[in-house]
Amino acid sequence: MKSKRIYVFLLIAIVLLILVLTQGRSTNFNEKYTLVEGDSSSPVMEYKFSAKQVKGLKDSSLTMFTEPTIYAESKFETLKNNYKAVLDLYHRFPDAVSLSYYYVEDTEVLFKNNKYISLRFTSYAFTGGAHGKTEIEHWIVDRNSGEVLDFNDVFVKDSDKELKSLNDKYLQDVFQDQDIKDILFTEDYEVSRDIYLTRKGIVFQYDQYEIAAYSHGSIEVLVPYNDLSPYLKIKP
Numbered sequence: 001m002k003s004k005r006i007y008v009f010l011l012i013a014i015v016l017l018i019l020v021l022t023q024g025r026s027t028n029f030n031e032k033y034t035l036v037e038g039d040s041s042s043p044v045m046e047y048k049f050s051a052k053q054v055k056g057l058k059d060s061s062l063t064m065f066t067e068p069t070i071y072a073e074s075k076f077e078t079l080k081n082n083y084k085a086v087l088d089l090y091h092r093f094p095d096a097v098s099l100s101y102y103y104v105e106d107t108e109v110l111f112k113n114n115k116y117i118s119l120r121f122t123s124y125a126f127t128g129g130a131h132g133k134t135e136i137e138h139w140i141v142d143r144n145s146g147e148v149l150d151f152n153d154v155f156v157k158d159s160d161k162e163l164k165s166l167n168d169k170y171l172q173d174v175f176q177d178q179d180i181k182d183i184l185f186t187e188d189y190e191v192s193r194d195i196y197l198t199r200k201g202i203v204f205q206y207d208q209y210e211i212a213a214y215s216h217g218s219i220e221v222l223v224p225y226n227d228l229s230p231y232l233k234i235k236p
Contacts, residue, residue: 027051029072033080035087035099043090043099045083047076051107054119058146062139064107064121079103098128110138111197116149116236117141118196135207136218138196149234151193154202159231163191166223167204174221183212192221197236201225 029049036042051068063071079101086099093099104124111118119139126132140149155163168187172180181187189211192204201224208214225236 025053025068027053027068027072029069029076031076033076033083035083035090041094043086043097043101045079045101045103047072047079047103047105049075049105052109054107054109054117056143056146057141057148059139059141059148062119062148064105065119068107075105096128101128102126102132111199112143113236115143116197116234117143118198120196131214133208134218136194136205138194138205140195140197151195154195154234155231156233160191162231163204163223163228166227167191167221170221170223171219174219183216185211198222202228 027050029047031047033045033047034042035044049064049068049072051064051071053068054065057066063074083101086101090096090099102125106122108120108122109117110120117140119141121137121139122134123136124132124134140154141147142149168180175183189206192206192210194205194207196203196205201222204221204223206212206219206221208217210219212219225232
């Protein structure tokens with residue numbers, strides 16, 4: 001009985017070790033930069049970033065996933081240097097509270113199987129005005145090669161018309177009993193190239209302002225694999 005318990009504990013330890021090695025390290029970065037040191041009323045720029053390292057990616061531009069700490073430190077320096085340009089404006093309008101800027105970024109693994117992995121990068125920026133702006137970007141990675149697939153790697157050539165029809169169909173599900181004609185800027189929108197995989201199908205994601213008003217936020221249209229199968233080049 002004792003040896004059996006030891007075996008179970010060893011098995012659990014091995015599984016946990018594998019999870020740690022494959023998931024990579026976590027990064028939580030939070031820094032502030034005061035525009036005028038020693039001035040208690042000075043505007044402040046704050047930058048927050050959270051991520052978990054993803055291993056095996058070959059795209060050198062995806063440092064927010066491959067080297068999250070390096071990415072965060074570099075991004076903060078860039079934002080800080082850009083923010084210094086506000087100093088002259090602050091001297092002229094010291095009571096402008098909107099001169100305090102705020103940035104938040106994070107990464108997420110949305111889907112993973114033995115073939116593909118779907119990644120999400122979300123960024124939010126407030127630099128004055130009525131509200132901030134959120135932008136979302138996705139990547140589908142071939143786990144065998146480590147390469148990022150583009151839209152044409154996922155779908156067959158010249159299938160935009162059919163994909164548009166499917167987007168129209170399932171977009172109605174997003175807004176349920178609302179008339180999408182009253183929501184969309186135009187019914188003649190282009191099919192989003194920003195996509196990610198799920199267990200049930202592929203999501204076509206549209207940023208704020210892309211096809212509808214800001215108040216509708218990010219719009220995600222899930223199209224089931226069964227409907228997409230005639231137009232797919234991959235088999236998730």
